[in-house]
Amino acid sequence: NAGVTQTPKFQVLKTGQSMTLQCAQDMNHNSMYWYRQDPGMGLRLIYYSASEGTTDKGEVPNGYNVSRLNKREFSLRLESAAPSQTSVYFCASSDRGLTGELFFGEGSRLTVL
Amino acid sequence: KQEVTQIPAALSVPEGENLVLNCSFTDSAIYNLQWFRQDPGKGLTSLLLIQSSQREQTSGRLNASLDKSSGRSTLYIAASQPGDSATYLCASRFGGYQKVTFGIGTKLQVIP
Numbered sequence: 602n603a604g605v606t607q608t609p610k611f612q613v614l615k616t617g618q619s620m621t622l623q624c625a626q627d628m629n630h631n632s633m634y635w636y637r638q639d640p641g642m643g644l645r646l647i648y649y650s651a652s653e654g655t656t657d658k659g660e661v662p663n664g665y666n667v668s669r670l671n672k673r674e675f676s677l678r679l680e681s682a683a684p685s686q687t688s689v690y691f692c693a694s695s696d697r698g699l700t701g702e703l704f705f706g707e708g709s710r711l712t713v714l
Numbered sequence: 715k716q717e718v719t720q721i722p723a724a725l726s727v728p729e730g731e732n733l734v735l736n737c738s739f740t741d742s743a744i745y746n747l748q749w750f751r752q753d754p755g756k757g758l759t760s761l762l763l764i765q766s767s768q769r770e771q772t773s774g775r776l777n778a779s780l781d782k783s784s785g786r787s788t789l790y791i792a793a794s795q796p797g798d799s800a801t802y803l804c805a806s807r808f809g810g811y812q813k814v815t816f817g818i819g820t821k822l823q824v825i826p
Binding site: 701 | 718746757816
């Protein structure tokens with residue numbers, strides 16, 4: 602049972618480069634989320650998708666774009682990476698209706714030089 | 715704006731001790747509250763989920779309670795083990811349903 606799968610697990614970028622973080626879930630969840638985790642700041646929501654075909658900004662969306670490719674997949678793109686985007690990124694999913702329980706991937710550790 | 719606070723930030727206890735981790739939140743209009751465990755370099759693992767209509771949930775040696783009126787949740791760990799060493803986070807889902815606010819976590823060390 603894979604749950605939420607993120608790729609890549611580690612990435613080093615130079616300032617100005619672009620990249621896409623991929624996320625897929627196999628739990629048939631409607632809602633998917635992208636968070637970043639920074640020391641002393643907890644997890645902060647970047648973007649979320651309440652259902653296939655919809656996306657909305659979270660708390661810290663600047664510098665990011667997302668695509669809800671289908672019900673299973675939700676990708677996060679950094680168009681022009683900045684050192685301030687050095688962080689650990691987590692994808693999560695939840696069942697919108699029943700319990701709202703969040704399930705997380707293992708994280709993607711991104712360093713921007 | 716919902717704020718979630720976890721105190722203490724770190725806790726060290728001897729093996730076998732019962733312990734309580736605290737989580738407080740400012741907006742009592744929550745849908746649910748969820749406790750997670752995070753091991754170093756890993757993702758968040760869901761431990762317990764309490765719906766707003768519930769007072770507590772239990773799983774094995776773990777018991778989580780919810781008191782909306784006081785804006786508090788506690789995670790009780792019985793007979794702690796070294797394998798319980800990790801960071802424990804709480805999160806509340808509130809407002810527009812999609813909003814989830816996390817605490818910064820309590821780093822627990824259980825000493826053999």
